[in-house]
Amino acid sequence: MTDAQTYPVTLDEIDALAERADTVIKRLRERVFAPGTQKALDLRFNVRTASEMVGRTEKAIRDAEADGRLPTPDKDETTGRRKGYALDEVNRMREVFGTLPRRRDGDPATVLAVQNFKGGVGKSTVVVHLAQYLALKGYRVCVIDCDSQGSTTSIFGLNPDVDVDEEEDTLYPFFRHGGPPSLHYALRATYWPNVALIPANLGLYDAEYEFAARMLREQSFVLDRLRQGIDTISDQFDVIILDPPPALGMISLSVLRAANALIIPAPPNNIDFGSTAHFLKMMGATLNELSEHGGPRGYNFVKILATKMNDQKSAHVAIKRVMEAVFPHDLMQSVLKDSAEIDNATANLMSVYEITGPATRTDTHKRCRVYLDAVGREVETLIRKTWPSHHAALRKEGVL
Incomplete structure (x- = not known):
């Protein structure tokens, strides 16, 4: 008796399941990525908010507009009132007033995995919201999607199945033998000012197999290929954020070798906390093993971030206490709590920072922004501590 006769579910049935699942994904993406549409950022800031973001008074902004240093803002044709400032206009103000918070010459670009x-x-979720938080602050950010599922790519407005060619737009060509000498070919501007993206799609999965084959022949090349590529573009950015696949594979290892800082998201439940403990053990063993072939790698900071925290669940509260006891110096003070706002935004391939209008006045949204902003501020401070040019300002702020 053959396997096909023994088992009622054959490969044909599995292929059919995959096709049906793919149909659902396509319908979801067709709804979000309607033909002829392009994702845009609709955020607008009134002069009061803009002055807080820029670090100058409202009067200083109006004076700069009056004397021509800044353009006169657009006004609503009906009401005659200012429409508000877009993010790129706020960044223009920062340039005029010299308040852009970027790294200076001699400060290393932060490569954060x-x-x-x-x-x-x-x-x-952490990658997208952290990138957008830093962009709102005025930093130059590059997001490198290393995950073939392409979730981050989707949220940044690209349909991985339609808008991304693995042979031209992803990391895949760079990892191949005789690939491009730099990563400039893959950089894509996004609808977020100051955020560039190297996208991903399912084709990137093939790189895992090619990596494994090359590992036998060119171990050091494979291990540090991504780091070398990032070196070719790092002068354009303050922060480069890596979104690796959720698995221990060749791309994940190359991400660990390329990064100079790590954030480890860990929900406070038994299964995820246990997995995180195994991850830390595997990471330590793997990095030690890799150091024998490619040299040791260290990090400016490694922090564990409690995610999906639900204060109403006693198990979450108990495990969070354990995390605080076990990682007293390694656990971030801020917590990314479980929020329906994040779930709802993600369902529409959006971030919480992109939501506008009446929805931003709900208590759910306000609470979620508090959590996200707290995470962003803490990571921003960790990054600035690695930049010598920021140390004097950090001392004034009482951080150093």
């Missing part, structure tokens, strides 16, 4: 070998821990 949001890494955990387990899926479903909030990795892509």
Whole structure:
């Protein structure tokens, strides 16, 4: 009796399941990525908010507009009132007033990996919101999507199945033998000012197999290929955020070798916390093993971020206490709590920072922004501590 006769579910049935699932994904993406549409950022800031973001008074902004240093803002044709400032206009103000918070010559670009070998821990949520938080502050950010699922790519407005060619737009060509000498070919501007993206799609998965084959022949090349590529573009950015696949594979290892800082998202439940403990053990063993072939790698900071925290669940509260006891210096003070706002935004391939209008006045939205902003501020401070040019300002702020 053959396997096909023994088992009622054959490969044909599995292929059919995959096709049906793919149909659902396509319908979801067709709804979000309607033909002829392009994702845009609709955020507008009134002069009061703009002055807080820029670090100058409202009068200083109006004076700069009056004397021509800044353009006169657009006005509503009906009401005659200012429409508000877009983010790129706020950044123009920062340039005029010299308040852009960027790194200076001699400060190393931060290459931050949001890494955990387990899926479903909030990795892509942290990547997207952290990138957008830093962009709102005026930093130049590059997001490199290393995950073939392309979740981060989707949220940044690209349909991985339609808008991204793995042979031209992803990391895949760079990892191949005789690939491009730099990563400039893959950089894509996004609808977010100051955020560039190197996208991903399912084709990137093939790189895992090619990596494994090359590892036998060119171990050091494979291990540090991504780091070398990032070196070719790092002068254009303050922060480069890596979104690796949720698995221990060749791309994940190259991410660990390329990063100089790590954030490890870990929900406070038994399964995810246990997986994070295994991840830390595996990461340590793997990095030690890799150091024998490619040299040691260290990090400016490694922090564990509690994600998907629910204060109403006693188990979450108990495990969070354990995390605080076990990682007293390694656990971030801020917590990314479980929020329907994040779930609802993600369902529409959006971030919480992109929501506008009446929805921003709900208590749910306000609470979620508090959590996200707290995470962003803490990571921003960790990054600035690695930049010598920021140390004097940090001392004034009482941080150093």
